[in-house]
Amino acid sequence: MSKSEPRVGLFVTCLVDLFRPSVGFAAVKLLEAAGCRVEVPAQQTCCGQPAYNSGDRADTRAIALQVIEAFKGFDYVVAPSGSCAAMLKKHYPTLFETQPGLLARAEDLSSRTYELVSFLTDVMQLSNVEATFPQTVTYHDSCSGLRELGVRDQPRKLLSSINDLSLEELSDADICCGFGGTFCVKYPDISNTMVSSKTGNIEATGATTLLAGDLGCLMNMAGKLQRNGSGIQVRHVAEVLAGMTDEPAIGGSITPDHDVRDGGN
Amino acid sequence: MTSAREQILGAVKQSLKRNGPNATNLETCEQRLSDPEAGLIPERSRLPHPAQIDLMEAMLIELSATVQRVSSDNQVPDAVVDYLKTRNLPQEIRLAPSMDLLDLPWDGHSLLKTSSGPAREPDQVSVTGAFAGVAETGTLMLHSGPEGPTTLNFLPENHIVVLRTSQVVGAYEEGWARLRKVFGNGVMPRTVNMISGPSRTGDIEQKIELGAHGPRRLHVIVIEDGDSAA
Amino acid sequence: MQSTSHNFKDNARRAIADPNIQAAMAKMKVGFTGKRLAAAARLPEFEALRDAARDIKNHSLANLDFYLERYEDKVKETGGHVHWAPTAEDARKAILDICRRVDAKTVTKGKSMISEEIALNDHLEQAGIKVVETDLGEYIIQLRKEPPSHIIAPAVHVSKEQVEADFRAQHQHLPAGRSLSEPTDLVNEARQILRQRYLDADVGITGANFLIAETGTSIIVTNEGNGDLTQSLPRVHIVIASIEKVVPNLEDASTILRVLARSATGQEFSAYTTLSTGPRRPEDPDGPEEYHVILLDNGRSSMLGSEFQDMLRCIRCGACMNHCPVYHAVGGHSYGWVYPGPMGSVLTPNLIGVEEAGHLPNASTFCGRCESVCPVRIPLPKMMRHWREREFERHLTPKSVRGGLGIWAFLARRPALYQRLTGLGIGVLGILGRRRGRFKSLPFAGGWTKYRDLPAPQGKTFQQLWAKQQKTRSTTK
Numbered sequence: 001m002s003k004s005e006p007r008v009g010l011f012v013t014c015l016v017d018l019f020r021p022s023v024g025f026a027a028v029k030l031l032e033a034a035g036c037r038v039e040v041p042a043q044q045t046c047c048g049q050p051a052y053n054s055g056d057r058a059d060t061r062a063i064a065l066q067v068i069e070a071f072k073g074f075d076y077v078v079a080p081s082g083s084c085a086a087m088l089k090k091h092y093p094t095l096f097e098t099q100p101g102l103l104a105r106a107e108d109l110s111s112r113t114y115e116l117v118s119f120l121t122d123v124m125q126l127s128n129v130e131a132t133f134p135q136t137v138t139y140h141d142s143c144s145g146l147r148e149l150g151v152r153d154q155p156r157k158l159l160s161s162i163n164d165l166s167l168e169e170l171s172d173a174d175i176c177c178g179f180g181g182t183f184c185v186k187y188p189d190i191s192n193t194m195v196s197s198k199t200g201n202i203e204a205t206g207a208t209t210l211l212a213g214d215l216g217c218l219m220n221m222a223g224k225l226q227r228n229g230s231g232i233q234v235r236h237v238a239e240v241l242a243g244m245t246d247e248p249a250i251g252g253s254i255t256p257d258h259d260v261r262d263g264g265n
Numbered sequence: 266m267t268s269a270r271e272q273i274l275g276a277v278k279q280s281l282k283r284n285g286p287n288a289t290n291l292e293t294c295e296q297r298l299s300d301p302e303a304g305l306i307p308e309r310s311r312l313p314h315p316a317q318i319d320l321m322e323a324m325l326i327e328l329s330a331t332v333q334r335v336s337s338d339n340q341v342p343d344a345v346v347d348y349l350k351t352r353n354l355p356q357e358i359r360l361a362p363s364m365d366l367l368d369l370p371w372d373g374h375s376l377l378k379t380s381s382g383p384a385r386e387p388d389q390v391s392v393t394g395a396f397a398g399v400a401e402t403g404t405l406m407l408h409s410g411p412e413g414p415t416t417l418n419f420l421p422e423n424h425i426v427v428l429r430t431s432q433v434v435g436a437y438e439e440g441w442a443r444l445r446k447v448f449g450n451g452v453m454p455r456t457v458n459m460i461s462g463p464s465r466t467g468d469i470e471q472k473i474e475l476g477a478h479g480p481r482r483l484h485v486i487v488i489e490d491g492d493s494a495a
Numbered sequence: 496m497q498s499t500s501h502n503f504k505d506n507a508r509r510a511i512a513d514p515n516i517q518a519a520m521a522k523m524k525v526g527f528t529g530k531r532l533a534a535a536a537r538l539p540e541f542e543a544l545r546d547a548a549r550d551i552k553n554h555s556l557a558n559l560d561f562y563l564e565r566y567e568d569k570v571k572e573t574g575g576h577v578h579w580a581p582t583a584e585d586a587r588k589a590i591l592d593i594c595r596r597v598d599a600k601t602v603t604k605g606k607s608m609i610s611e612e613i614a615l616n617d618h619l620e621q622a623g624i625k626v627v628e629t630d631l632g633e634y635i636i637q638l639r640k641e642p643p644s645h646i647i648a649p650a651v652h653v654s655k656e657q658v659e660a661d662f663r664a665q666h667q668h669l670p671a672g673r674s675l676s677e678p679t680d681l682v683n684e685a686r687q688i689l690r691q692r693y694l695d696a697d698v699g700i701t702g703a704n705f706l707i708a709e710t711g712t713s714i715i716v717t718n719e720g721n722g723d724l725t726q727s728l729p730r731v732h733i734v735i736a737s738i739e740k741v742v743p744n745l746e747d748a749s750t751i752l753r754v755l756a757r758s759a760t761g762q763e764f765s766a767y768t769t770l771s772t773g774p775r776r777p778e779d780p781d782g783p784e785e786y787h788v789i790l791l792d793n794g795r796s797s798m799l800g801s802e803f804q805d806m807l808r809c810i811r812c813g814a815c816m817n818h819c820p821v822y823h824a825v826g827g828h829s830y831g832w833v834y835p836g837p838m839g840s841v842l843t844p845n846l847i848g849v850e851e852a853g854h855l856p857n858a859s860t861f862c863g864r865c866e867s868v869c870p871v872r873i874p875l876p877k878m879m880r881h882w883r884e885r886e887f888e889r890h891l892t893p894k895s896v897r898g899g900l901g902i903w904a905f906l907a908r909r910p911a912l913y914q915r916l917t918g919l920g921i922g923v924l925g926i927l928g929r930r931r932g933r934f935k936s937l938p939f940a941g942g943w944t945k946y947r948d949l950p951a952p953q954g955k956t957f958q959q960l961w962a963k964q965q966k967t968r969s970t971t972k
Contacts, residue, residue: 012957012958014907016957017917017956017957017958018917018921018952018956019921019950019952019953020950020952020953021953021955021956021957021960021961022953024957024961025957025960040957040958040961042910042911042914042958042962043910044910045906045907045908045910045913045914046907048907050900050903050904051900051903051904051907052880053861053880053883054883054887054892054896054900055880055882055883055884055885055886055887055888055892056884056887056900056904057884057887059900059904059907059908062904062908063904063907063908066908066910070910094877143860143861143862143863143864144861144863147862147863147864147866147867148863174864175820175862175864176820176860176862176864178820178860179860180859180860180861180862181860182896183858183859183860184942184943185940185942185943186857186858186896186942187504187507187857187858188942188943188945188946189504189507189508189511190507190511190821190824190825190858191860191946192945192946192947193511193824193825194820194821194824194860195946195947197820197823197824219949219950220947222933222948222950223933223943223944223947223948223949223950224946224947224948226933226947226948226950227935227946227947227948247953248932250950251932251933251948251949251950251951252932252933253930253931253932253933254929254930254932268579269578269579269580269581269585270567270579272579272581272792273563273579273581273738273790273792273796274560274563274564276581276792276796276797277559277560277563277738277796277799278560279796280796280797280798280799280800280801281557281559281560281799281800282800285560285561286558286561290558291561294558294561294562294743297709297743297744297747298565298708298709298743298744301709301743301744301745301746301747302746303746303749304547304551304746304747304749304750305540305543305544305547305750307538307539307540307544307753308539308540309538324763328766362780382780383780383781384781386690386694402763402764403763404764404768409775409776409779409781409782410776410778410779411778411779411780414779414780414781415723415727415781415782416727416728416781418723419720419723419724419727420724436749437745437749437752438745438746438749441745441746441749451569451709451710452710453573453710453711453712453770453772454772454776455771455772455773455774455775455776455779455782456727456769456770456771456772456782457769457770458723458767458768458769458770459764459767459768459769459770460766460767461762461763461764461765461766461767461768462766463766464718464719464720464766464767465718465719465766466631466632466682466718466719467648467718467760468630468631468632468635468648468649468650468651468719469631469635469650469653469655469658469678469681469682470519470522470654470655470678471522471523471526471527471648471651472678474678474679474682476682476683476686477631477682477685477686477718477719477720477721478629478631478686478689478690478693478719478720478721478724479719479720479721479723479724479766479767480720
């Protein structure tokens with residue numbers, strides 16, 4: 001193992017950990033292929049956003065300190081989520097503004113933290129991936145990644161290198177899908193209006209697969225598409241970039257003939 | 266009992282945790298009032314004067330105003346009458362009581378009725394001068410005073426503005442500089458109107474309609490008199 | 496006005512079911528956003544001007560005491576009057592006193608959100624004064640007896656068919672057979688009706704976009720010209736403005752004006768930017784004989800120096816609501832008070848209390864689109880989060896949320912326990928959902944499954960699988 005291989009700590013994110021570990025393995029594969037040594041600290045649970053966005057600053061700080069401790073020493077910390085990466089990168093330092101010692105540690109973590117796809121392109125200088133995906137896909141820009149981290153062109157650039165894939169741009173791709181963490185259960189009617197508008201745009205593209213970089217948004221959009229009876233498959237962009245699309249799509253069935261609208265795989 | 270004034274200012278000072286600006290800060294604030302400095306001025310209007318005039322005209326047209334250039338003051342009455350004719354407007358105008366306008370050769374048009382003073386209902390056409398034209402956005406600057414009743418800019422359905430090329434500047438800040446030259450620092454006429462096109466509204470289903478309350482039409486007659494400031 | 500902010504959820508539900516509102520919102524979300532984008536793209540300095548505008552407002556707020564005093568001096572110097580109003584009630588009283596002194600029968604008004612904030616119209620009408628809103632949008636909602644649903648387009652929720660019906664009902668002296676089906680007809684009719692009102696009015700009331708300390712000037716920005724007829728025809732001009740509107744000089748106002756219209760309507764500049772200083776001068780042929788400025792605090796001084804100070808930079812362009820997907824879903828009335836959208840979600844709890852308006856800062860996905868378009872770069876999501884923190888500290892967060900959050904946070908802070916329990920839970924869910932791949936309903940997930948399926952987990956956690964893989968890797972090495 002070469003010394004120049006950057007040591008990357010994978011911040012799995014709670015949703016990937018619980019709902020879709022295959023995204024985590026896709027991230028590991030991409031990072032290793034790009035020349036990183038990947039480790040997954042066991043002392044991680046969640047980035048703390050549920051507490052942070054509910055106004056519970058004390059628990060957020062406790063969780064943040066736990067993450068800072070768990071990821072010390074890595075050259076980089078990478079998350080397959082713009083939202084969680086932005087939490088570590090943009091919000092952790094604001095939690096410790098009045099405590100210089102802790103602030104320095106939060107800023108140190110912040111400086112090493114990246115969202116997966118932008119890390120691959122911007123830090124590891126990756127410009128193409130070895131994968132084939134013979135589908136028309138469309139891409140939703142999740143809010144935090146887009147507006148807090150500037151993730152927009154990076155996934156499109158890597159997707160354009162995939163064999164047989166064609167990208168159909170989504171109108172209003174930059175508008176929130178209505179997930180918003182606890183928002184979607186606290187204000188279900190509003191969230192539903194938002195995701196309905198989103199799925200309408202998705203269906204209008206004619207794409208067969210929807211991709212995005214955040215599992216929360218993906219589960220929201222997948223759940224709505226499926227409730228509407230749409231056959232559009234929904235995947236995390238990392239799965240496609242890593243060529244790991246054998247698992248059923250999000251919310252998809254393992255028995256394709258069980259429900260034809262799942263579209264099989 | 267403290268006055269309402271002291272109550273508010275006291276609360277502001279308390280929130281700012283201070284009793285007025287400190288010495289350095291005070292100097293900065295004072296200077297900002299006595300000697301205002303222009304901020305960032307867009308490059309768009311940093312042009313040679315003839316190009317500023319072209320920009321002024323282009324921006325006015327974009328704003329749904331109409332523009333006619335004439336080469337001397339004496340051509341203004343002809344231009345006004347032509348305008349009235351082509352728009353099927355009555356040959357009757359309300360002039361701003363400025364010598365520059367009153368002295369023009371209106372009597373060459375025997376059918377044209379002129380009067381001057383503040384606007385009255387139902388005056389249909391007003392003719393006023395301008396103080397400046399700001400090329401940056403095609404904005405006309407007019408101010409109130411003995412020669413400039415403000416109502417002329419709003420009450421009639423048609424507003425004709427006579428603008429001299431020497432009055433055209435690039436940016437708003439140049440307009441303020443000229444205004445300070447005339448009135449003095451920190452002094453303003455009662456009203457300064459910055460007018461960018463005819464009156465409009467988008468309040469019904471966001472469809473833009475002209476002539477909401479103010480003039481439905483704005484026509485600018487540009488006298489080409491060179492570029493030196495008055 | 497009476498707040499219904501505490502009913503936000505019900506208000507929103509009704510708005511979502513209202514086809515008129517939904518049609519209006521569908522139209523506005525493309526209209527305003529596209530125009531702003533085009534205007535911004537056309538001005539290379541736009542982003543730098545946003546920074547400059549932010550800095551000017553920050554400087555003004557940091558020295559608000561100084562600039563307010565200097566502004567007052569200048570107004571007095573030019574023959575105007577300043578009335579300081581700590582509360583809405585003080586402002587209403589000051590205005591009514593002026594109206595009574597000059598024996599006003601009719602008052603015309605330009606659009607002013609401060610007037611809505613202090614519920615001025617009702618107060619004047621109760622005193623027997625006829626109040627006429629002259630901004631077309633405000634006129635329409637005044638006829639409909641509704642509050643505005645947007646800060647720059649108060650009637651954006653009303654369809655032209657609804658306006659036609661309102662005009663027919665209200666303007667009964669006009670021929671019944673007249674055509675009113677197009678916006679042009681409606682605009683013309685309003686023009687004709689309001690013309691006489693301007694001429695009849697004894698007092699004209701406008702708001703202010705800026706107050707200039709250098710000169711004692713108030714500035715209004717409009718497109719219709721109604722604000723100008725309102726202030727130049729009656730004998731008395733009253734300006735109502737909140738204290739944070741003051742900026743140092745004309746150059747500062749110019750910088751902010753360069754981002755205001757572009758952010759609001761996508762115009763390069765609004766049709767009329769009007770600077771008013773004092774009453775008419777002895778030699779002026781027209782203009783008001785009296786000029787009064789009501790300076791309203793109403794809670795703003797206590798926002799200074801707090802985590803909400805940045806909100807006082809707001810120049811009321813409406814870009815945040817024009818770009819807000821929540822506003823697009825529920826419209827402005829759902830917010831229940833004067834200021835809707837993201838700026839309202841931060842400002843309203845400051846002005847009427849978080850107990851009443853607590854929903855507003857919670858009803859956001861923190862998508863950040865508002866902050867990304869704010870011409871003075873107000874960190875709106877951050878301040879909504881501050882409200883959530885205050886609610887949490889004061890135990891105003893709903894018990895169910897607090898309880899769930901408590902259990903989750905307890906586990907999230909104990910990784911080993913968390914992983915054991917989640918591993919078990921996910922295992923069960925995975926088995927239940929594996930065949931179909933998703934759940935149509937699930938106990939405790941009703942908020943989610945009411946409208947969408949819940950994708951089933953793959954059955955094992957990443958941590959379980961990773962640990963297993965690492966074991967294999969290390970034994971095969």
